Amino acid sequence: MITLKNIIKYYDDHPAINGVSLNIPKGTIYGIIGESGAGKSTLLRCINRLEMPDSGQVSIDNQPIIHLKSSELRVLRKRIGMIFQHFNLLSRRNVYDNIALPLELMGQSSMDIKKRVEALLTMVDLTEKSKKYPHELSGGEKQRVGIARALVGSSDILLCDEATSSLDPNATRTILALLKKINEQLGITIVLITHEMDVARSICDHIAVMEKGYVVEHNQVDQIFLNPQHAFTQQLLRRTAKKANILKQSESMVSSGIQSLLYLTFSGETATLPIITMAARKFDVDFNILSGDLETIQKHSIGFLLVQFLGNDIKKEIVIDYFRNNQLKVEVI
Ligand SMILES: Nc1ncnc2c1ncn2[C@@H]1O[C@H](COP(=O)(O)OP(=O)(O)O)[C@@H](O)[C@H]1O
Ligand SMILES: [Mg+2]
Structure with missing residues (x-):
């Protein structure tokens, strides 16, 4: 013990x-x-x-x-x-x-x-x-x-x-x-x-x-x-359930041919949308925002975005690095 x-x-x-x-x-x-x-x-x-x-x-x-x-x-x-x-x-x-x-x-x-x-x-x-x-x-x-x-x-x-x-x-x-x-x-x-x-x-x-x-x-x-x-705890559980839901949806998107899906999680100081806009400008690429959610609890914001990356594979790796360096968690689906 x-x-x-x-x-x-x-x-x-x-x-x-x-x-x-x-x-x-x-x-x-x-x-x-x-x-x-x-x-x-x-x-x-x-x-x-x-x-x-x-x-x-x-x-x-x-x-x-x-x-x-x-x-x-x-x-x-x-x-x-x-x-x-x-x-x-x-x-x-x-x-x-x-x-x-x-x-x-x-x-x-x-x-x-x-x-x-x-x-x-x-x-x-x-x-x-x-x-x-x-x-x-x-x-x-x-x-x-x-x-x-x-x-x-x-x-x-x-x-x-x-x-x-x-x-x-x-x-x-x-x-x-x-x-x-x-x-x-x-x-x-x-x-x-x-x-x-x-x-x-x-x-x-x-x-x-x-x-x-x-x-x-x-x-x-x-x-x-x-x-x-x-x-x-309730908030953590809600987020897990939402994520499971989104991942299920995105799997069916993938099987119907939609590619380059990224699941981005952010918390605290990271503001996701500006980072995505900045990445789009900086690397001359585009994103389709497919789904997203933001929760604020006790002034602490937590959320995710499901985006489709539109650009070539080399740029995709660069953009993923850029997100990670800006404190976004990136999961490639
Ligand atoms: N060696 C350290 N020196 C100064 N601050 C620290 C150190 N280790 C952790 N902290 C601070 O203590 C808090 C708790 O950190 P930590 O135990 O690493 O949290 P978690 O593992 O849950 O992410 C954080 O605010 C962190 O910045
Ligand atoms: Mg730790």
Whole structure:
């Protein structure tokens, strides 16, 4: 069991975590969901003490970890693996050597390392690719290396920070299935951060919803989806439902021959329409706006547009980069 009690964390004068308490039962998959900037990563990093809270306590199996000495912290961290959105693999090490790294740092013999790494390669189904380098792998494969590396030191807790956020839908499904398998077969407790409701719904047992440094509600996953209590959770759910609807419509557009559909999501300061107009002018291309929606809640605007890009493929890539550099999330349909 991981217990967070009244965690507060400030950066300069700005509170990132505003007094969060949570119980994460052993052996569960616990989702933390919220928008960018809500404080999810900071909270997660308090669990392995990459971040030191200003006040509050974190306990693992009833052992408080906030004031551990660095030698005790090293022991604790062997129990806790972590994976990231951008994988954080070492580009000059092949798959095998990336996975072996934590064991090398622990000073294990190469015989022991070999046995353990080979077992992990089998578990994540990458035996065939053990000599490949990160640049030779797909995103999903890189994340499988990340998972193997995170668990190679016999961790029983896995922290996942947006682990599927830069993967395509297929790779996302594969990674979520792998996490589920790890949880069920090895009993590993998984704390999973995501900004996508679908990801949380597909594998989590419990969900905590974070907004602006607060946990606004937490519950079993079915209750969160059937009976959301907080306005923010309700808004997240509405958006997910709308998106599913739009994606279904756009799939039928694609099958009837309409091409180059882009699904753009924006939030906060990004104003989408001016960016689209600017892109059209700057790159001499056109857009058909097919569908869109904007919601404002507590002065925070969130929305999406479905647009058809009219121009050649080279310009399409340039425009997609331009959108991404301007904080729009772009999904190509
Ligand atoms: N190392 C840091 N220094 C200063 N501010 C930070 C740092 N890390 C996070 N923050 C701020 O704390 C808030 C929460 O950030 P974060 O935990 O990364 O949120 P999330 O993971 O939900 O996107 C944000 O306002 C962010 O700008
Ligand atoms: Mg984050």
